[in-house]
Amino acid sequence: MTVMTETAKRRPGARIEEVARVAGVSKSTVSRVINDEQYVSAKAREAVHAAIAQLGYAPNQAARALAGHRANAIALVVSEPSGRVLSDPFFAGVLRGVHRELTGRHMQLLLMMSQPSDTEDLVTYLSSGHVDGALLVSLHGEDPLVPMLNEIGLPVVVGGRPLGKTSVPFVDADNFTGGLDAARHLVSLGRKRIATVAGPKDMAVGADRLNGFKRGLSEAKIATDLVAHGDFTPESGTRAMERLLQKAPDLDAVFVAADIMALGALQVLHAQGRRVPEDVAVIGFDDSVFAASATPPLTTIRQDVEELGRTMTWRLLAELAGEQGLPPSLLLPTSLVVRTSA
Amino acid sequence: MTVMTETAKRRPGARIEEVARVAGVSKSTVSRVINDEQYVSAKAREAVHAAIAQLGYAPNQAARALAGHRANAIALVVSEPSGRVLSDPFFAGVLRGVHRELTGRHMQLLLMMSQPSDTEDLVTYLSSGHVDGALLVSLHGEDPLVPMLNEIGLPVVVGGRPLGKTSVPFVDADNFTGGLDAARHLVSLGRKRIATVAGPKDMAVGADRLNGFKRGLSEAKIATDLVAHGDFTPESGTRAMERLLQKAPDLDAVFVAADIMALGALQVLHAQGRRVPEDVAVIGFDDSVFAASATPPLTTIRQDVEELGRTMTWRLLAELAGEQGLPPSLLLPTSLVVRTSA
DNA sequence: AGCTAGTGTGAAAGCGCTCTCTCGGCAGAT
DNA sequence: ATCTGCCGAGAGAGCGCTTTCACACTAGCT
DSSP, rough: OOOOOOOOOOOOOOOHHHHHHHHSHHHOOOOOOOTTSSSOOOOHHHHHHHHHHHHHHHOOOHHHHHHTTOSSSSEEEEOOOGGGGGHHHHHHHHHHHOOOOOOHOOOOOEEEEEGGHHHHHEEEEEEIIISEEEEEEEESSOHHHHHHHHHHHEEEESOOOSSOOOOOEEEEOOOHHHHHHHHHHHHHOOOOSSEEEEEESSHHHHHHHHHHHHHHHHHHHOOOOEEEEOSSSSSHHHHHHHHHHOOTTOOEEEESSSHHHHHHHHHHHTTTTOOTTTTTTEEEEEEOOOTTTSSSOEEEEOOOOHHHHHHHHHHHHHTTTTSOOOOOOOEEEEEEESSSOO | OOOOOOOOOSSSSSOOOEEEHTTTHHHHHHHHHHHHHHHHHHHHHHHHHHHHHHHHHOOHHHHHHHHHTTTSSEEEEEOTSGGGGGGGGGHHHHHHHHHHHHHHTTTTEEEEEEOGGGHHHHHIIIIIIIOOEEESOOOOSOOTHHHHHHHTTOOOOEEEEEEOOOOOOOOEEEEHHHHHHHHHHHHHHHHOOOOEEEEOSHHHHHHHHHHHHHHHHHHHTOOOOOOEEESSSSSHHHHHHHHHHHOTTTOEEEEEESHHHHHHHHHHHHHTOOOTTTTTTEEEEEEETTTTTTOOOEEEEOOOOOHHHHHHHHHHHHHHTTTTSSOSSEEEEEEEOSSSSS
């Protein structure tokens, strides 16, 4: 009779029990070592580490989460109808920052998308012990997600100031000052008829940049009537620019509230024979990957989106760690990057 | 002595036990309903559904994973030194596709980054019951990740043909044909001195597009010596284009193997006073968001990256579901999109 | 009537951890 | 010597599910 090969789906690797046996200690001690707790002798600690290495042991996350009441994971919730944000370098930057801040800690990142239609489901899901906290980006209007998550007591940090009066911790770039600096720069160039392609009205980013910009123009007694709204896509930049040129063929400068929309704006300017920056000065916002590679290279307001992601994550993890006296919200500086377009 | 308020972190919502009680059945039956199994009477099923709705019950995922030997999650592993890929619209598209394919199924997406330095850690982690399968994108060279994951028996699908002889299921765009079509289009335009900014040498995407392109030129008896490599960043496109112009000032067309690099190339062409497409025809690859918004609008080879993401996910889920006779790998069609630049 | 075969259901044994409890030992104070 | 503490370690009770297994009940056959 031949010996049957055991093919049952057996998790590769050992369980904590085996590690304990090899190290000559109890499961409890192994657990203590894994979780870096105190009250373990150096000798025991070393024995456990050796056993872990020898067996190639990896603790089962599900079991840890179940027994330990924490998931060792956070969610990044992208709240956008079509998931369009994903194409935005802003999102990519945030994602990179989040990830960078997460490496080293034993935390995983869950990516979730939120459509208005299934907010309920999302909340249910987030409350099912899946994650320890959530990062929300690209909130529109007064998203019900925030109060709902608040209610179930899930720690949350929002990227980009949320609209409305909810007092949830958030991290944002100093969009107002950014818009202000953009306006001042155009003014300092001697431009007189200054327009703007602003962001969506239902997002604070859009409103803040626009307000800063208007403030800058007002300082110089320049009219603030030339405003067209886009939605952070290149096409919307194209359309907004066309509208502006139609309304004010004599404009000599434009502040586009996102590089990605500026791409579309530049194309229209080029197609209509306006030279940039000779005829029309263009200044963007973000200093994203394409700013330097635009035609011509784009002068822009730099915001460090990666830092934004890192800061959000840091803030959330600090809260999870139970740290006290955390700043409710943080504003990251922006800076002017002068290239060719303005 | 005052009564301490109970602040213990208690999961909001009920457990399966409570649902069972409210529905007047056993835990087993509730579990069967949740998992859509057979052998449950219509009456019991309804009672359970009602109880779930009433209690706002959400099954604890950790417990399910632990007891059920499956995580209900897959990982998307981005294998790139610096996580640079994240900024690439290619990645964003894939992500969107993956997500779209995942919605509705009860599957979560874990995002993981793989540096060559911590491949071991990654593998350990992936094998710890965290995920049921993995999607790998942006593999360079012969990544050891593939054989390692193969060894631990984790189902894997790769996005973009992996280099080397490993026989892992993959999904890719038909890059060869795409490159071929790009070359033929430039030839059909009457261009004679045709260059290319190719992708990195250690990725199949790069090699495939380049080979297709060379084949296309050869058909027309045109020299294939004008090749400069980039790494899918705008800056690398800039540098590669500068090198090409230096080597062959008389070039009249260039195939840039990614729109994002084409942005940089267009800028150089513009700066050096070459008109596009009059002096130099430019054709990109991807048809990403900025292709249409480039200056001038970019003629390009379209690949449906979102479809790529969906297909990868579909393939992986099918395998997880135990489906038989799945195609080992799939090639998605590309198509020529003619705009202004060529 | 007696036997299968197929349905519907519940009891209970884990899944692999964490964490509370308990207890021995050993320092320093009495 | 005896009494406190505190450090270090193990036993064992869950965490909230899934999944056998056993059992009851229906038909549909001999």
